[in-house]
Amino acid sequence: MNFKLRVWRQPSEGNEGGFEAHEVSGVDPEASFLEMLDILNEKIVADGGDPIAYDRDCMEGVCGSCSLLIDGIPHGPRQVTSCQTFMRDFPDGAEISVEPFRNSAFPVIRDLVVDRSPLDRIIEAGGYISVTSGPQPEPNTNPVRPEDQEHAMDAAICIGCGACVAACPNGSAMLFTGAKVAHLNSLPQGDPERFDRAHGMVAQHDEEGFGGCTNFGECQAVCPQEISIKVIGELYHDYRQAMLHRLRARRGAVKPQ
Amino acid sequence: MPDHDVLVIGAGLAGQRAALAAAEHGVSVGIISKVHPIRSHSNAAQGGINAALAVDDSWESHAFDTIKGSDYLSDQDAVEIMCREAPNELLHLEHIGVTFHRNEKGELGTRAFGGASHARTYYVADITGQAIMHTLYEQLMKYADLIDRYEEWFTTELALDEDGNCVGAVTRNIKDGSMELFRAKAVILASGGNGQIWHPTTNALICTGDGIAMAYRAGAKLMDMEMIQYHPTTLRGKGFLITEGARGEGAHLLNAKGERFMEKYAPNKMELASRDVVSRAEQTEINEGRGFPDGTVALDITVVPRKRIHEALREIVLVGRDFAGVDITREPIHIKPGNHYTMGGIKTDIWGRTDVKGLYAAGEAACVSVHGGNRLGANSLLDTLIFGRRSGEDAAKHAAGRGIDRVSRTVLEQEERRVQAIIGRERSGRRVSEIKAELGETMDSKVAVFRDEEGIQSALDTVRRLKEEADGAWIDDRGTIFNQDVLGALELQNMLQQAEATCMAALERKESRGAQFRTDYPERNDEEWLKHIDVSLNGDGPELSYSPVTITDWQPQERTY
Numbered sequence: 108m109n110f111k112l113r114v115w116r117q118p119s120e121g122n123e124g125g126f127e128a129h130e131v132s133g134v135d136p137e138a139s140f141l142e143m144l145d146i147l148n149e150k151i152v153a154d155g156g157d158p159i160a161y162d163r164d165c166m167e168g169v170c171g172s173c174s175l176l177i178d179g180i181p182h183g184p185r186q187v188t189s190c191q192t193f194m195r196d197f198p199d200g201a202e203i204s205v206e207p208f209r210n211s212a213f214p215v216i217r218d219l220v221v222d223r224s225p226l227d228r229i230i231e232a233g234g235y236i237s238v239t240s241g242p243q244p245e246p247n248t249n250p251v252r253p254e255d256q257e258h259a260m261d262a263a264i265c266i267g268c269g270a271c272v273a274a275c276p277n278g279s280a281m282l283f284t285g286a287k288v289a290h291l292n293s294l295p296q297g298d299p300e301r302f303d304r305a306h307g308m309v310a311q312h313d314e315e316g317f318g319g320c321t322n323f324g325e326c327q328a329v330c331p332q333e334i335s336i337k338v339i340g341e342l343y344h345d346y347r348q349a350m351l352h353r354l355r356a357r358r359g360a361v362k363p364q
Numbered sequence: 365m366p367d368h369d370v371l372v373i374g375a376g377l378a379g380q381r382a383a384l385a386a387a388e389h390g391v392s393v394g395i396i397s398k399v400h401p402i403r404s405h406s407n408a409a410q411g412g413i414n415a416a417l418a419v420d421d422s423w424e425s426h427a428f429d430t431i432k433g434s435d436y437l438s439d440q441d442a443v444e445i446m447c448r449e450a451p452n453e454l455l456h457l458e459h460i461g462v463t464f465h466r467n468e469k470g471e472l473g474t475r476a477f478g479g480a481s482h483a484r485t486y487y488v489a490d491i492t493g494q495a496i497m498h499t500l501y502e503q504l505m506k507y508a509d510l511i512d513r514y515e516e517w518f519t520t521e522l523a524l525d526e527d528g529n530c531v532g533a534v535t536r537n538i539k540d541g542s543m544e545l546f547r548a549k550a551v552i553l554a555s556g557g558n559g560q561i562w563h564p565t566t567n568a569l570i571c572t573g574d575g576i577a578m579a580y581r582a583g584a585k586l587m588d589m590e591m592i593q594y595h596p597t598t599l600r601g602k603g604f605l606i607t608e609g610a611r612g613e614g615a616h617l618l619n620a621k622g623e624r625f626m627e628k629y630a631p632n633k634m635e636l637a638s639r640d641v642v643s644r645a646e647q648t649e650i651n652e653g654r655g656f657p658d659g660t661v662a663l664d665i666t667v668v669p670r671k672r673i674h675e676a677l678r679e680i681v682l683v684g685r686d687f688a689g690v691d692i693t694r695e696p697i698h699i700k701p702g703n704h705y706t707m708g709g710i711k712t713d714i715w716g717r718t719d720v721k722g723l724y725a726a727g728e729a730a731c732v733s734v735h736g737g738n739r740l741g742a743n744s745l746l747d748t749l750i751f752g753r754r755s756g757e758d759a760a761k762h763a764a765g766r767g768i769d770r771v772s773r774t775v776l777e778q779e780e781r782r783v784q785a786i787i788g789r790e791r792s793g794r795r796v797s798e799i800k801a802e803l804g805e806t807m808d809s810k811v812a813v814f815r816d817e818e819g820i821q822s823a824l825d826t827v828r829r830l831k832e833e834a835d836g837a838w839i840d841d842r843g844t845i846f847n848q849d850v851l852g853a854l855e856l857q858n859m860l861q862q863a864e865a866t867c868m869a870a871l872e873r874k875e876s877r878g879a880q881f882r883t884d885y886p887e888r889n890d891e892e893w894l895k896h897i898d899v900s901l902n903g904d905g906p907e908l909s910y911s912p913v914t915i916t917d918w919q920p921q922e923r924t925y
Binding site: 118119148152157158160163164165166167168169170171172187191193216217218220222223224227230231234235236237238240244246247250251252253255256259260263264265266267290291294296297 | 399400402403404405407408417454455456458459460461463464465466467468469470471472488489491494495498499501502503505506508515539568569570602604605679682683686687840841842843845846847848849
């Protein structure tokens, strides 16, 4: 198969970037998008240029490294990670644009590689269980309803790739934040800190410069792990409860969390 | 020059667990990883984690299964520790938020796994590694005051003092190409296995065993390097993994005639025999012409109820669909044995201590040895956590009460020169990617499921030639920012050193045990070979020696499944 590509090139964060036009030919339809980029890199290097930098690792959709905006869609047309997007997903001769994930909170490091550390700082603001539980009781003294466990897992499945952020017209990271909060707040061991967690993580989310959620739903449409936008509703619920709890605590009606 | 009490290199499960254990002891920790921690390869562990937690199970039974699985090459004191400490570790994970599967009564549920006499594998669908790793990463955040994270830093070499003690490491910041000398009172290598030496492999591109090679160059012994696991169910070509959980849920293996061939090889455990046994059975079927023309046999998951597949094997449904174009709920999928796991590695004691003072190792990089000749499924996550924690604890104790040593900058300057030399190489000779491809193909054809002297010797000759070629190999990218090519050249040198050690050990072991099956010596020979082969670096080449296998309660027996 043959393709015409427009690839974003940017030597470093401080430098201006721009599109570069390339053509690749003789690509196996079974090649993944990243393998196609390798073929292109071979050609660029043979012509004396610098290869295109991009993130990748496991090549099977579990690590969350790859982060390409393909024809304006995070990871491409099929709601899987970039490494699981295949050239057979495009018509022969197609013109394809390739950019890094776009968000002002994700600075470009080089070419198609972005810095996603703002997501880590959101976790740092409360996305963990802080209690140390001491001697271990028998495991089944506190049963967890299987539906709660499944619910937590449906959120915990997030691989932190940031596609949701890149898809959102507001540049919001609420699907990511909601998934992290829903995972821990659905479990009995996460319950005691639920208000602080929701409040702290949303505050950090805003601090990083991500936008607010206005229910476009683009995030869930591109999430390779198929995380539902419902987690944002749950996050808002917990956030509202947290604000109320703080008000009540200030009046001395309840203990602060 | 950043200083830390304990420096952890690698941030998968073993590294993160070690960092957390050290921080719990109140020391300062630096954790360095060549990728963002949650991209580490522990992610790919699908099936689960073993622990004898059920009332009708016992750690002794878990230990026996592990030892038998290892073909009696594991050190039994280490196995005992791992199996005894497994239940508490599992509960700890549950407490910090890992969403282990719960049955309809709300209790922890298990699945059956290969080589185990009890269903003792706890799991999070087929994303167990990912679920645990993300939760541990959250815990690193909890200790943000004590733990500094260095994400996307590539460690090129360990720093030693004049007495040969490990006192730090030299690292390249991938983002801007700068080199830094980190000083530490103790260093823990948790940098994973070396599957990329083989092609295809189930391992991610980062699994180049850098820590194993660095420890080797620093004077530590490597052990059991000949023991390389071939996983029974991988996709042809790219080597994607189909979890053993599929067989745990009841899937069958069929040859091209539709026969459930495991009846011949392991009549009792069938598909759930040890991995080495199943891989050999499959390869025998393929070699003797009963496989499919593409050199595979079939895994039939359709015998598992559909609802259960979608609940317990959801990642595999996607792998089948995306990479093989097969709906595994409707038709069998073609699979073959493929490179998967490094049983050997840096020789350590039960606290993760290596032969080099101040240097520890844990996880797949290390060889304690709990896996011996063959690792049981769902014991690797356990190994990373138990011995990650133990090495973190011991390193913290070692660091407490010590000062930071003065470290000569010579090693930093030497590493800067080495990297510059790679970047400045002339565009002549062979490319790094070509050499890596030849290495992978050679090892996969000659140091794999079945081996013999002629094949291993020819692989060794090839590896030695590639070592010379690699010294002059050129790279494509000459920049400083995010230059992945220069890392590729450093990784290649690391891989070639390990490949040489593996070939030497495989040649030396003139018997068949666990993953090492010599067609020229097809029997296990306890009299001569119930011992570990250690490899150390002498000058530029490997030197072999032996060390005894620790046996506590379990005398070697004939191994049948």
